[in-house]
Amino acid sequence: MLGSKKNQERPNSADDDQGKALLKSVLNGMGRKVELLLFADPAVNAAHASAARGLIRQLRELTAKVGFKEFSLNHELALKHRALHSPTLLLDPEGHDIRWLGAPAGEEASAFVQALLMLGHERTGLGGQALKVLGEIKEPRKVKVFVSPTCPYCPQQIVNAISAAVASPRLVAVEVVDVTALPELAERYGAFSTPTVYANERLIAQGAQPEELFMLSLKELSQQNVFIPDNDAPQIETDLVIVGGGPAGLTAGIYAARSGLKAVVVEKGALGGQVSTTPSVENYPGFTEVGGKALVDIMVSHALQYANIFPGEEVMDIAITPDRPMVIATNRRRFLARAVLLATGASHRRLGAPGEERLAGRGVSYCSTCDGPLFKGKRVLMVGGGDSAVTEALHLHQIGVEVVLAHRRGELRAQKRLLDTLLASGVAVLYNTEVKEIRGVNRVEEVELQNNLSGDIQIMQVEGVFVAIGYDPAVELARKLGLAMTEGGYIRKDSRHRTSVAGVYSAGDVEGGYKQIVVAAGQGAEAALTIFEDLMNPYWTGARAKGEREQS
Ligand code: NAP
Numbered sequence: 001m002l003g004s005k006k007n008q009e010r011p012n013s014a015d016d017d018q019g020k021a022l023l024k025s026v027l028n029g030m031g032r033k034v035e036l037l038l039f040a041d042p043a044v045n046a047a048h049a050s051a052a053r054g055l056i057r058q059l060r061e062l063t064a065k066v067g068f069k070e071f072s073l074n075h076e077l078a079l080k081h082r083a084l085h086s087p088t089l090l091l092d093p094e095g096h097d098i099r100w101l102g103a104p105a106g107e108e109a110s111a112f113v114q115a116l117l118m119l120g121h122e123r124t125g126l127g128g129q130a131l132k133v134l135g136e137i138k139e140p141r142k143v144k145v146f147v148s149p150t151c152p153y154c155p156q157q158i159v160n161a162i163s164a165a166v167a168s169p170r171l172v173a174v175e176v177v178d179v180t181a182l183p184e185l186a187e188r189y190g191a192f193s194t195p196t197v198y199a200n201e202r203l204i205a206q207g208a209q210p211e212e213l214f215m216l217s218l219k220e221l222s223q224q225n226v227f228i229p230d231n232d233a234p235q236i237e238t239d240l241v242i243v244g245g246g247p248a249g250l251t252a253g254i255y256a257a258r259s260g261l262k263a264v265v266v267e268k269g270a271l272g273g274q275v276s277t278t279p280s281v282e283n284y285p286g287f288t289e290v291g292g293k294a295l296v297d298i299m300v301s302h303a304l305q306y307a308n309i310f311p312g313e314e315v316m317d318i319a320i321t322p323d324r325p326m327v328i329a330t331n332r333r334r335f336l337a338r339a340v341l342l343a344t345g346a347s348h349r350r351l352g353a354p355g356e357e358r359l360a361g362r363g364v365s366y367c368s369t370c371d372g373p374l375f376k377g378k379r380v381l382m383v384g385g386g387d388s389a390v391t392e393a394l395h396l397h398q399i400g401v402e403v404v405l406a407h408r409r410g411e412l413r414a415q416k417r418l419l420d421t422l423l424a425s426g427v428a429v430l431y432n433t434e435v436k437e438i439r440g441v442n443r444v445e446e447v448e449l450q451n452n453l454s455g456d457i458q459i460m461q462v463e464g465v466f467v468a469i470g471y472d473p474a475v476e477l478a479r480k481l482g483l484a485m486t487e488g489g490y491i492r493k494d495s496r497h498r499t500s501v502a503g504v505y506s507a508g509d510v511e512g513g514y515k516q517i518v519v520a521a522g523q524g525a526e527a528a529l530t531i532f533e534d535l536m537n538p539y540w541t542g543a544r545a546k547g548e549r550e551q552s
Contacts, residue, residue, distance in 0.1 A: 102178025
């Protein structure tokens with residue numbers, strides 16, 4: 001490619017000639033001429049300006065479809081086009097806001113040529129999913145891509161950004177910043193590695209991204225790690241439908257697909273379930289400490305390599321007819337499957353105190369990771385005595401929230417290590433204390449607390465009440481299917497995760513037991529392996545009758 005390191009090494013003149021001929025033909029095949037404007041100050045970055053001119057000259061030797069004009073940085077056109085730095089190269093300035101600060105040299109040269117071709121052919125190579133996400137952006141985006149000539153990952157981000165500007169010229173403006181020409185700009189943004197991308201002054205990506213993920217980051221204006229494609233098919237045939245995209249469901253997806261089954265994961269809420277809102281996880285093997293959301297992103301990316309995931313989709317009904325595929329109806333489509341795994345997890349338990357429901361979202365919260373930052377510098381009550389309450393109280397304390405922990409018993413039941421950290425943190429703990437009422441007009445203002453030993457009532461002024469008192473299993477589908485349940489309200493299953501209905505399995509928190517990420521993941525793996533064996537050799541058509549199975 002012109003100007004690239006490979007070219008400087010002069011590999012083989014026959015290859016070079018062939019490459020030039022090909023480039024000439026695609027450049028001449030462009031449907032329109034692309035104008036380039038260069039603004040430069042001879043006293044600033046002269047070598048960069050000269051490299052830019054050199055590349056453009058080489059291109060113009062191949063085609064008349066690239067126009068070029070150069071002006072000084074003092075010229076009135078520089079003002080019109082807001083060219084502030086030397087050199088600034090504008091691509092198709094009448095139709096697009098795409099500019100290069102510095103020279104498109106080294107690795108970046110290939111991205112520059114691709115940009116010209118996109119403008120000249122008036123089309124990008126973006127796929128349907130990327131275009132769809134881009135189309136969902138309704139507000140302007142001003143993108144800055146910090147790059148360097150020796151960075152092999154930079155061209156991809158440049159092409160992503162310029163593709164967005166070509167496909168959506170009214171909303172997307174792009175500035176490619178060569179950090180070797182403008183180190184002070186990189187310093188100002190804190191772009192200490194390349195490629196780094198900012199949009200509307202917010203960091204949205206570090207490193208190269210697939211185009212869909214880039215568009216998602218651009219849309220969300222934040223760093224994104226996972227892109228899950230949309231699927232519009234009204235009916236999908238598969239072997240296994242996994243209901244729930246927490247650690248159990250995602251692991252089951254990996255194991256089922258690796259066994260040779262076709263598996264899909266359907267999740268109505270946040271992928272990762274409760275883990276996605278856990279501030280910090282310190283007991284998942286392989287990670288001494290990892291944010292819950294980061295762990296979920298890793299699990300989802302891993303599972304996506306094996307199973308299709310349908311986020312934001314709710315299973316409404318499961319119909320089971322002997323000797324026919326099961327029909328799993330969601331709010332978007334039908335799945336026809338041979339087995340179903342319920343990994344539906346559990347949802348936050350409610351306190352049941354007066355005022356709790358009315359003030360939910362107005363100071364009453366079940367998610368400290370989500371809502372904690374809103375209470376910085378304010379006083380809140382955390383209710384509960386288990387690992388969640390203590391972990392979340394510590395999280396709030398760390399981010400500058402004044403926390404008081406209230407527990408209905410004389411001692412906390414959280415793990416010793418967490419208790420030690422809590423005691424060392426200075427977070428106040430009220431024992432034998434129950435919440436009688438949460439009060440406030442439009443938002444939480446105070447709580448009425450009662451000591452259940454002395455009966456004493458205390459009114460405490462707080463702006464938030466965080467509730468972390470355990471979980472209730474999500475068993476609506478299980479009940480609809482008529483599955484046998486335990487006394488505690490969990491799904492009854494045998495030691496291999498078979499429920500009381502043939503072809504229906506369970507895994508994770510919906511089964512009760514230890515609610516640990518690693519346990520849920522292990523149960524998902526076990527269930528998937530059982531399902532594989534059962535589908536190869538269905539016990540429900542064999543000698544073993546349903547009633548013979550041991551159930552726990
Ligand atoms: P949990 O262990 O079931 O504890 C719930 C706490 O809330 C208990 O202290 C309980 O009091 C109290 N509680 C229950 N209902 C209440 C009510 N109506 N009013 C007032 N208090 C009430 O729940 P969790 O802390 O959410 O933990 C769930 C599971 O996740 C556990 O297995 C835990 O180990 C795990 N987890 C692990 C980590 C970690 O390892 N880092 C972090 C979070 C959660 P009593 O003691 O009186 O029953």
